[in-house]
Amino acid sequence: MKNQTMAGSIGSEIRRRILDGRYPAGSQLRQDGLAAEFGASRIPVREALFQLEAEGLVRIHPHRGAMVAPLSPADAAEALELRAALEPRLLALSAPLLTEPDFHRAHGILEDYAAALRDGDTARWGTLNTELHLLLYGRANRPRALGLVGSLLAECDRYTRLQLSTDPAELERADREHREMVRLCRNGHVSAACALLVDHINHVATALMAFLGEPADATQTPAPSHVIV
Amino acid sequence: MKNQTMAGSIGSEIRRRILDGRYPAGSQLRQDGLAAEFGASRIPVREALFQLEAEGLVRIHPHRGAMVAPLSPADAAEALELRAALEPRLLALSAPLLTEPDFHRAHGILEDYAAALRDGDTARWGTLNTELHLLLYGRANRPRALGLVGSLLAECDRYTRLQLSTDPAELERADREHREMVRLCRNGHVSAACALLVDHINHVATALMAFLGEPADATQTPAPSHVIV
DNA sequence: GCCTGAATTATTTTATACAATTTCAAGCCT
């Protein structure tokens, strides 16, 4: 596709399998096995693992190998906290600059989302969610923040996947909020869209913490209100 | 030191040289030359470059080699914008939990800073600045955000280094603001410290944009005020 | 004279082979 190098395509495939859950959290990733599985040598596998470690999906201990990054409530809370801090700013910058083709693509994603919801295809939900969010922030002209948010969205998908198999009502709520956000952006109600986005992320955070059996404020104190910036 | 592997130590050394300016922005990093320079093979060099690319210090084009990430005003503005979004939150969480040994270390850094200021040792300034900031945020219990801010501080040092050689007055201002921030944290005035931190970062941003000859709002519109979070 | 295009060169990328490190278990000593 866009990866002209073998390390890149191996990395994309491993990432997909981690997000799918095919490589469960905490499992060992042996270079030899992966190399055999992909019909390649260990060196491109190593480089792919290094790249994934930078994204936070893999942890490498020197001389002890690589493992899929474990899932911890504290980690999920921090990722969602970062999202709540960054995404509203991106949306505020990007929303006024969104074009008609952008909204067209957004509606296409929403339709796919509805179809996946009917089919119970939870695997597609994560990628569509990430696509929609990144699309809405795409005109902000903040490449670094955008890449960072992309990593955070991918990580959050690992947690929400666990939750959604037992709690499908959250999917419909997310769908409603997504549609409303797109509508607000299209009608120029930027600050309302940002406020809804904050609520959207915070709700995901509280629902996820409840699902994980952790009181929301145990691992992570909320962002203090006197930081207005 | 703490790098038990050759790739790690090579990566640290290349990072140091990029931050020093010994490898100037935009210069090509040939694997063969680096390998010969470090007396190693090209493979640990490759892995080091991959890690540095994740930090944003190096850009790799497939089959075309690696180069030191170029310096652009827009990039600096985005890095400072992210710092302004993230650091106050970390400080608000960490400041109430700072211990007496932490403040002792902070004062040590401030003394070293003053010494470096007397000696005109601009190379040490960057690392001391990073150390101080990360120390103040260390009790926030946000490992991911802390690592991210560390990368952002390193990148900002590349720009401020250029500026400070011609504008040493900024160094003294930074010193005053650092001392005041530590004092406010020690006396429990957390919100005042956070407000000062925001001003500190924003001032660095405007001064840097002025130095780079770019009007502050040309490349980057400021964060909109209606995002309160 | 300038553009097109194949051969050449330089560099990156990958494969194979070897060395260093960790882990686990068995045996020894206290």
Place this chain on the structure above:
DNA sequence: AGGCTTGAAATTGTATAAAATAATTCAGGC
């Protein structure tokens, strides 16, 4: 019996060498 050392097995880290890809050069034609 318990803890420590020691050795073997497995796995990772590194070096060397071959394959692949992009940039360059130089010849040939329009």
